[in-house]
Each structure stands twice: as C-alpha cells, then as structure tokens.
Amino acid sequence: MGKTAERRLGAYALLHFFVDFACILLLCGPVRQELQTHAEWALCMLLYNGCAFALQMPFGVLADHVRNDRLTAALGMLLVAIAWLMPVIPGVERCAIAGIGNALFHVGGGRYALAYGSGRAAAPGIFVSTGAVGVWLGVWAARGGLWPYDWTRLAVGLTMLGAAFLVYWKADAAEPSVAVPSAPARWPRTGAAGLCLLLTVLLRSFLGGLTAFPWKTGALSFACVLCVAAGKAAGGLLGDRCGFARTSALALCAAAALFLPAFSVPAAGLFAVLLFQTSMPLTLSALTRLVGLQNRGFAFGMATFAIFLGTLPDLLGVADAFCTPAALAAGTLLSLALLLPGLGLGFARRREETA
Structure with missing residues (x-):
C-alpha cells in the first residue's frame, strides 16, 4: 500500500461524512416536511435505518463476490444523488433510495478500509469515525432551515454525483489486493466468538441511544459527537x-x-463517550479476522445489522426507561464481558490456522 492507497482511504473517510450528512439532511429536511403525522415520521425513520444498516449484510455478501469496492461505493453515492435531484419522487421512496445508497457506500468504503488494514483496526477506525459528525451536522442543518433552498438540493445532489464519478473513474491504481485462502471452519469456537462479538456490537448500539445527557445541547452536543469520532479513530490506533x-x-x-x-x-x-467508542473498530476488525478478509463485506454487514437491532428500542421509543447512569455503566461492563471472550476465541482460532 502506497501513498495513493492512503489518500484513497482518506477520501473514503471524507465521503463517509458527506454521505451521512446528505442522507440525514434529506431525511430531516424535505422528507420530514412532506409527512403529516408523527407516526409517519417514525415509520420513515425505521425504513431508512433498515435500508441503511440492515441491508449492508446482503450487500456485503454480494460485494464479496463482485469484489469491486469502487463500483459499490459509487453506486451508493449515485442513489443518494438521485434521492436529492428527483424531488418528484414521494418522500418515503426517496428515503428508501437514500438508505439503500448509504448502505452500498458503506459496504464499498468499509471493504476498502478493511482490506487496507489487513486485520488491523486503524484504517477501519478512521473510515467509520467521520459518519457521526455527518449525522449531527445533517440534523443541525435541517433544524437551521438550510434545506428548503433549491441551490442546496442542486449543490448536494451534484456534489454527490461528481464524487460517485471520481470514485469509480480514479480508483484502479489504489485498489487493494487481498488473497487470503479460506481456512477450515471450527464452528463451535468460531460461532461462539462471532456471537460474542455481535452481541457486543448490538449492546453498544443500544447503549449509544442512552447517552441523552441533560447537558447535551448546543456546543456540548457537538463536542460529544466529536468525542464519538475521536474515540473510534483512537481505538483503532x-x-x-x-x-x-x-x-x-x-x-x-x-x-x-x-x-x-x-x-x-x-x-x-x-x-x-470517547472511551466507550474505542472498542468499535476493534470489534469490527476482530469479526473480519474471524471470517477472513475475503469475506470482509459480510463481516462489515453483520456488524451494521447488529447496530440496527440495537437502535430498535430507541426508534420504537422504549429505551427511555433505561436511560440512567447505572444502566450505562452496567451495560458497558457487560459489553466488555462479551467482547473479551469473543476476542480470545477468535484470535486463538487465527493462531491455530497459521501455526
């Protein structure tokens, strides 16, 4: 991996920020305005999260067979551009299109970052860290009334369209080459490790929805999001x-x-929050080591599917009862109790295979 590959990793991380920003601005701006009731809004949020997170697992499996990360990522950005540039499409359908585009981009960029890291956590940590900032700024821009203007629609849509073209056209020299032979699966150990790691991801996602601190408004809210991003990047390093x-x-x-x-x-x-997020890229890299780099799209998709399951209590409005300091502390320790056996079983398996 040379300088070109490093620049492409940085470009994917920057685009991750912009894709999440564009999707959330669309969802909380023009789509939200079209909806008449809170129930419609809740259903739309559930639909978007289902498309953006749950679909990454089947898309990841497909991407592992196609093995063209730039095409996958570019197609995702193209769909987000269509959702912005085609206002004649009803809001709910545009929400689904943007969610599918978001999922495809994450799979393409995530596969590239995992291949770049080759089992290490720094590269995927850098890639995933920027998304939270994009989500926060998307909500902030929607609340500030940025979205009604036609120039915003054109600027976001055309920028996304141009980025999709550049990612697809300028990627050949930087595509990472990974050739990892499949190892015989030891299912009792592999299954136990995978289950522990996925439960860790699910629990971390659920706990993330409980960090509704009373002081988390204004500048402190943005500082909290920056801690989320910094924790993911620092955790990998x-x-x-x-x-x-x-x-x-x-x-x-x-x-x-x-x-x-x-x-x-x-x-x-x-x-x-910063320390809590450090385990995210470690869990993702451990899952990838467990299933093999050749199946990294599947690993990325499994993690995001677990994230989606963890957000359901918050989306359905039943998480507020658990929003206490004791619940966060206990949940964090439970997450660690699941993560350590997952790491131990998974890494032991890799050592056996390379012995």
Whole structure:
C-alpha cells in the first residue's frame, strides 16, 4: 500500500461524512416536511435505518463476490444523488433510495478500509469515525432551515454525483489486493466468538441511544459527537499498538466509571463517550479476522445489522426507561464481558490456522 492507497482511504473517510450528512439532511429536511403525522415520521425513520444498516449484510455478501469496492461505493453515492435531484419522487421512496445508497457506500468504503488494514483496526477506525459528525451536522442543518433552498438540493445532489464519478473513474491504481485462502471452519469456537462479538456490537448500539445527557445541547452536543469520532479513530490506533484486549479492557472499565457522574458532569460524560467508542473498530476488525478478509463485506454487514437491532428500542421509543447512569455503566461492563471472550476465541482460532 502506497501513498495513493492512503489518500484513497482518506477520501473514503471524507465521503463517509458527506454521505451521512446528505442522507440525514434529506431525511430531516424535505422528507420530514412532506409527512403529516408523527407516526409517519417514525415509520420513515425505521425504513431508512433498515435500508441503511440492515441491508449492508446482503450487500456485503454480494460485494464479496463482485469484489469491486469502487463500483459499490459509487453506486451508493449515485442513489443518494438521485434521492436529492428527483424531488418528484414521494418522500418515503426517496428515503428508501437514500438508505439503500448509504448502505452500498458503506459496504464499498468499509471493504476498502478493511482490506487496507489487513486485520488491523486503524484504517477501519478512521473510515467509520467521520459518519457521526455527518449525522449531527445533517440534523443541525435541517433544524437551521438550510434545506428548503433549491441551490442546496442542486449543490448536494451534484456534489454527490461528481464524487460517485471520481470514485469509480480514479480508483484502479489504489485498489487493494487481498488473497487470503479460506481456512477450515471450527464452528463451535468460531460461532461462539462471532456471537460474542455481535452481541457486543448490538449492546453498544443500544447503549449509544442512552447517552441523552441533560447537558447535551448546543456546543456540548457537538463536542460529544466529536468525542464519538475521536474515540473510534483512537481505538483503532491504540488497539494496533497495545493489543485489542488490553485496549478494550482499560477503555471500557474507565468508561463505566465515568458514566456514573456523566449526567451531571459534562467532562465525565465526554470522556466516557470517547472511551466507550474505542472498542468499535476493534470489534469490527476482530469479526473480519474471524471470517477472513475475503469475506470482509459480510463481516462489515453483520456488524451494521447488529447496530440496527440495537437502535430498535430507541426508534420504537422504549429505551427511555433505561436511560440512567447505572444502566450505562452496567451495560458497558457487560459489553466488555462479551467482547473479551469473543476476542480470545477468535484470535486463538487465527493462531491455530497459521501455526
């Protein structure tokens, strides 16, 4: 991997921010205006999240067979551009189109980042870190009334269209080459490790919806999102340097302790969120090691499907009852209790296969 591949990884991370920004601005702006009731809005949110997250698993399996990350990512951005540039399409349908486009882009960019990392966590951590900032800014722009203007629709749609063209046209020299032979599966150990890792992702997604701190408004809300992004990026870097298990144990134990005063002390909440997010790229990389780099689209899709399942309580409005410091702290420790066996079983399997 040379400089060109590094620049392409950075480009995918930047585009991840813009794709999420464009989708959320569309959803919370023009689509929200078309809907008449809160029930319609809730259904639309569920539809978007289902398309954007749950569909990444079948798309990932398909991408593992096609093995053309640039085409997958470019097609996703093309669909997001269509959702913006075709206002004659009803809002709910545009929401579904944008969600499918978001899923395809994530699969294409995620496969590239995982191939670039070759089992390490820094590259996928950098790729996934920018999405949360895009989501926050999309909501902020919609609330600020940026979306009604025709120039916004054209600017976002045409920018996305141009990015799709550039990603597809300028990628040949940077495509990572991965040739990893399939190893005989040891299903009891592999299945147990995979289940632990996926439950960790699901639980982390659910707990992320509980961080509705009373002080999380205005500048502090943006600071919290920056901590989410920084935690994901730092987690991959620290995991590669210090080890996945050690990094996860130290970060999540500290996060659990900081969650206890987090609702009344903003600094504690910000550091807790940052530390809590460090395990995200480690879990993703561990899943990829478990199933093999040749199946990295499937691994990425499994993780996002677990994320979708974890968001359902929040989307259905039943998560508020668990929004307490004790629940966050206990859930963080439970996440660690699931993650460490998943890492141990999965990495032991890889050591056996390479022995």
